[in-house]
Amino acid sequence: MNSSLQQIAFQQQWSNVDDYLEKVLLHPSPNLDKTLEYNTSQGLPAIDVSPLQGQFLHMMVQISGAKRILEFGTLGGYSSQCMAAALPDDGLLITLEKEPEVAKVALHNIERAQLDHKIRIIVGDASKTLPTLAEEEPFDLIFIDADKESSLLYLDWSIRLGRPGSIIIIDNVIREGAILHEQRDKSTDGICQALESMLKRPEITVTALQMVGKKGWDGFALLRINTNK
Numbered sequence: 069m070n071s072s073l074q075q076i077a078f079q080q081q082w083s084n085v086d087d088y089l090e091k092v093l094l095h096p097s098p099n100l101d102k103t104l105e106y107n108t109s110q111g112l113p114a115i116d117v118s119p120l121q122g123q124f125l126h127m128m129v130q131i132s133g134a135k136r137i138l139e140f141g142t143l144g145g146y147s148s149q150c151m152a153a154a155l156p157d158d159g160l161l162i163t164l165e166k167e168p169e170v171a172k173v174a175l176h177n178i179e180r181a182q183l184d185h186k187i188r189i190i191v192g193d194a195s196k197t198l199p200t201l202a203e204e205e206p207f208d209l210i211f212i213d214a215d216k217e218s219s220l221l222y223l224d225w226s227i228r229l230g231r232p233g234s235i236i237i238i239d240n241v242i243r244e245g246a247i248l249h250e251q252r253d254k255s256t257d258g259i260c261q262a263l264e265s266m267l268k269r270p271e272i273t274v275t276a277l278q279m280v281g282k283k284g285w286d287g288f289a290l291l292r293i294n295t296n297k
């Protein structure tokens with residue numbers, strides 16, 4: 069086991085490296101900076117994706133040519149903005165947020181960035197609002213980042229709401245290694261249920277990427293829907 073002092077030293081290095089990479093790789097984004105400032109002022113937790121992760125999501129939209137995106141978990145709309153900025157003007161990102169007060173903060177940030185024509189926030193528990201999407205055109209890219217307990221349910225819905233070739237990205241699948249702990253909290257259990265269902269699904273191809281950085285030690289699962297018939 070690492071001592072907690074070692075942990076702090078590692079975290080400091082991961083954050084410093086993220087700061088360096090942001091400086092040399094990312095164009096400044098006043099709208100994203102203001103989003104984080106406003107989120108903090110409104111009491112939202114800083115559990116958005118990091119700037120480099122946001123740029124990864126942005127590039128996944130570019131590379132895939134996605135025109136329709138579904139997001140689970142809006143918070144202040146940081147990741148929503150990263151993805152929507154890569155959409156063509158007739159593209160659409162639908163983002164699901166349980167808390168009305170949180171959705172208001174996101175809308176403020178999204179309007180400031182002039183991305184409101186491409187983003188629709190659906191307020192309510194995703195498990196209740198998802199059925200309203202069943203008749204929608206399929207989504208090309210889906211980002212799952214809401215409550216972790218419901219990961220398996222969100223994965224089932226995502227496969228259903230996608231099409232062959234759609235991409236699904238799931239955040240927080242490593243949780244500082246908690247997926248290996250004997251005592252798993254409900255969130256970690258939810259992530260493990262989703263991960264452990266993957267091999268039984270011939271309809272997807274999947275991998276997972278461990279990451280360290282200013283958001284600690286965590287990771288994305290990356291899936292491709294092969295068939296959903």
Ligand code: SAH
Nearest residue numbers: 116117141143146147165166193194214215
């Ligand atoms: N994707 C965001 C961070 C999302 S944090 C970003 O990177 O910027 C997780 C969000 O999911 C929180 O805002 C939380 O309120 C929301 N959430 C939690 N449970 C939910 C549920 N059952 N349905 C919809 N949203 C939920």
Ligand code: DHB
Nearest residue numbers: 115116117213214239240
């Ligand atoms: C939490 C949620 C997230 O989506 C995340 O990226 C980090 C932390 C959380 O609920 O603590």
Ligand code: MG
Nearest residue numbers: 115213239240
């Ligand atoms: Mg997350």
